[in-house]
Amino acid sequence: QLSDRLNSVVKYLKGQGKIKESNIEEALREVRISLLEADVNYEVVKQFVEDVKKKALGQEVIGSLTPAQQFIKIVYDELVEIMGGETSLPMISVSPPAVIMLVGLQGSGKTTTAAKLGIYLKKKHKRTPLLVPLDVRRPAAIEQLKVLGNQARLSVYDTDPSMNPVEIAEKSKEYALMRGYDTVIFDTAGRLHIDEELMKELEEIEKVSDPAEVLLVADAMTGQDAVNIAREFDQRLNLTGVILTKVDGDTRGGAALSIKAVTGKPIKFIGTGEKLEDIDLFHPDRIASRILD
Amino acid sequence: LLRGEKISPEIYEELEAILITADFGVKTTQKLLSRVRVEAKERGISDPAALKNLLKEKILEILKSVPPHSLPDVKPLVIMVVGVNGTGKTTSIGKLGKYFIDQGKRVVFAAGDTFRAAAIEQLEIWAERVGARIVKHQEGSDAAAVFYDAIESAIHRGDDVVIGDTAGRLHTKVNLMDELRKVKRVSSRAMEGAPHEIWLVIDAVTGQNALRQAQEFNKTLGLTGIILTKLDGTAKGGIVVAIADELKIPILYVGVGEGIGDLKPFSPEEFVEGLFE
Ligand SMILES: Nc1nc2c(ncn2[C@@H]2O[C@H](COP(=O)(O)OP(=O)(O)OP(=O)(O)O)[C@@H](O)[C@H]2O)c(=O)[nH]1
Ligand SMILES: Nc1nc2c(ncn2[C@@H]2O[C@H](COP(=O)(O)OP(=O)(O)OP(=O)(O)O)[C@@H](O)[C@H]2O)c(=O)[nH]1
Ligand SMILES: [Mg+2]
Numbered sequence: 001q002l003s004d005r006l007n008s009v010v011k012y013l014k015g016q017g018k019i020k021e022s023n024i025e026e027a028l029r030e031v032r033i034s035l036l037e038a039d040v041n042y043e044v045v046k047q048f049v050e051d052v053k054k055k056a057l058g059q060e061v062i063g064s065l066t067p068a069q070q071f072i073k074i075v076y077d078e079l080v081e082i083m084g085g086e087t088s089l090p091m092i093s094v095s096p097p098a099v100i101m102l103v104g105l106q107g108s109g110k111t112t113t114a115a116k117l118g119i120y121l122k123k124k125h126k127r128t129p130l131l132v133p134l135d136v137r138r139p140a141a142i143e144q145l146k147v148l149g150n151q152a153r154l155s156v157y158d159t160d161p162s163m164n165p166v167e168i169a170e171k172s173k174e175y176a177l178m179r180g181y182d183t184v185i186f187d188t189a190g191r192l193h194i195d196e197e198l199m200k201e202l203e204e205i206e207k208v209s210d211p212a213e214v215l216l217v218a219d220a221m222t223g224q225d226a227v228n229i230a231r232e233f234d235q236r237l238n239l240t241g242v243i244l245t246k247v248d249g250d251t252r253g254g255a256a257l258s259i260k261a262v263t264g265k266p267i268k269f270i271g272t273g274e275k276l277e278d279i280d281l282f283h284p285d286r287i288a289s290r291i292l293d
Numbered sequence: 294l295l296r297g298e299k300i301s302p303e304i305y306e307e308l309e310a311i312l313i314t315a316d317f318g319v320k321t322t323q324k325l326l327s328r329v330r331v332e333a334k335e336r337g338i339s340d341p342a343a344l345k346n347l348l349k350e351k352i353l354e355i356l357k358s359v360p361p362h363s364l365p366d367v368k369p370l371v372i373m374v375v376g377v378n379g380t381g382k383t384t385s386i387g388k389l390g391k392y393f394i395d396q397g398k399r400v401v402f403a404a405g406d407t408f409r410a411a412a413i414e415q416l417e418i419w420a421e422r423v424g425a426r427i428v429k430h431q432e433g434s435d436a437a438a439v440f441y442d443a444i445e446s447a448i449h450r451g452d453d454v455v456i457g458d459t460a461g462r463l464h465t466k467v468n469l470m471d472e473l474r475k476v477k478r479v480s481s482r483a484m485e486g487a488p489h490e491i492w493l494v495i496d497a498v499t500g501q502n503a504l505r506q507a508q509e510f511n512k513t514l515g516l517t518g519i520i521l522t523k524l525d526g527t528a529k530g531g532i533v534v535a536i537a538d539e540l541k542i543p544i545l546y547v548g549v550g551e552g553i554g555d556l557k558p559f560s561p562e563e564f565v566e567g568l569f570e
């Protein structure tokens with residue numbers, strides 16, 4: 001527990017008036033270790049610790065908190081500030097159909113999230129979503145989204161697997177417009193950020209469909225590689241946000257900080273289970289407590 | 294993490310960065326660097342290239358400290374595949390099927406993921422692709438019953454290998470972990486000693502949580518091997534070194550793509566070289 005570790009190195013701060021460089025190095029070291037153990041990226045941790053140091057130096061040691069508590073509060077506040085921000089979905093201002101494109105690595109939870117998001121938008125925002133399977137490669141991917149759509153009572157576009165995803169994207173958007181769906185959710189095939197051909201395919205899908213949202217679906221237990229993945233997807237597409245999945249496990253979730261730090265894009269939702277209702281708005285304070293645990 | 298004194302702090306920082314960014318984790322990184330420091334001093338090594346080689350040596354030492362693994366000579370050989378959601382279990386089973394069939398073996402898949410949408414269909418397509426038989430029940434049925442059925446039919450029909458798929462599940466879900474225990478128990482009723490192999494599939498992109506996964510699945514079932522998938526990405530999967538060190542479970546195969554042939558036996562040397570690329 002970071003608080004226990006900090007307690008042992010920071011207790012000497014009490015009675016010292018100000019937090020100074022000389023009495024902070026051990027504490028910073030403990031924070032660094034804690035964040036690395038939480039899967040925050042190495043370079044992100046370096047920068048973060050620098051920022052915490054700046055914020056902490058010169059602060060009066062508050063009487064009501066122990067020095068460790070005060071130090072943790074500085075770290076916690078910094079985490080919340082970095083990961084916070086605007087998380088709304090701007091679709092209301094987009095002329096229908098608003099396209100939401102879900103992208104990400106293999107197995108991150110896109111197909112499941114597409115159905116969850118559809119239900120969420122229908123219930124909370126009275127939208128009429130059309131789920132569109134764009135994964136024509138993975139065995140039974142189209143079937144998977146159809147089954148989920150059925151369970152969710154959402155319409156699923158009848159994707160023809162012999163067509164290519166760019167064509168399907170275009171056709172399904174026209175279909176949605178014709179049939180009066182105000183929202184289209186694209187479930188794309190999982191792919192590596194270093195797969196040139198497949199990343200290009202995503203760029204083309206984005207180009208023909210002009211999405212209101214391009215959301216990176218990322219696994220909360222992702223390790224150091226989170227920065228490489230996020231950076232590449234963000235550079236090649238106009239990411240508007242991130243959905244962090246499998247938050248219901250016991251991973252500390254440092255990938256959340258890494259992704260936010262490297263892309264600046266807001267984490268909008270979290271996946272909290274395998275059921276279709278298991279999607280929540282992202283709260284930076286909750287993830288911050290987990291990362292610091 | 295480590296306040297180096299004899300050797301330049303810059304080289305240590307570089308080694309530390311390599312290990313941490315490869316997902317070795319703080320504890321294993323500290324362990325390896327302190328061993329490097331001690332041995333570098335004893336052997337008078339201070340050149341950066343030599344230090345890197347020393348580090349590779351230390352990593353290999355850990356990987357090779359795991360007892361060697363060989364498939365038991367039983368018929369049918371029953372393999373149970375487990376892991377958290379989305380790691381590549383079903384795909385790896387397809388690839389493993391191909392691997393055994395190419396050796397002239399008769400393979401049957403048990404469609405033990407009776408929960409997730411289109412999981413059975415996904416495995417069916419793989420069975421067709423590789424030429425394996427598949428045993429499946431209705432979606433929502435009992436996974437243990439599917440395993441039992443598959444093993445019994447394999448004995449009856451003289452198949453060589455049964456590979457059972459299970460639904461992805463987080464190790465924190467007690468009832469789901471209990472379900473796996475039941476699948477294991479019921480399998481042993483279909484055939485004494487089954488399942489002979491229980492393999493955990495880990496996604497190379499996973500951070501420190503992979504160690505937690507290995508600990509919990511091992512505690513619940515007793516793992517006999519690990520498959521590390523998606524090594525064709527940029528993640529290094531360094532957490533397997535911590536798993537080898539702490540749990541002594543052998544890494545058997547690595548997944549290097551989504552295609553039928555994208556499965557290779559794990560090579561510690563190749564893995565270590567890959568860390569430094
Ligand atoms: N526990 C948990 N499981 C999840 C969550 N989101 C998705 N899953 C599970 O993760 C696994 C992978 O989900 P998919 O939706 O198939 O992932 P995907 O990104 O579409 O996979 P590809 O299309 O192959 O890239 C499934 O077993 C899902 O049930 C979540 O928030 N929590
Ligand atoms: N690039 C790459 N992708 C892989 C590899 N292994 C599996 N995948 C992909 O990862 C995704 C998930 O694979 P699955 O086999 O469905 O994973 P799973 O563990 O069975 O998932 P659940 O049953 O939902 O828990 C699919 O898109 C696979 O094609 C690999 O070695 N490399
Ligand atoms: Mg999918």
Ligand SMILES: [Mg+2]
Pocket residue numbers: 382383384406412458459460461
């Ligand atoms: Mg599966």
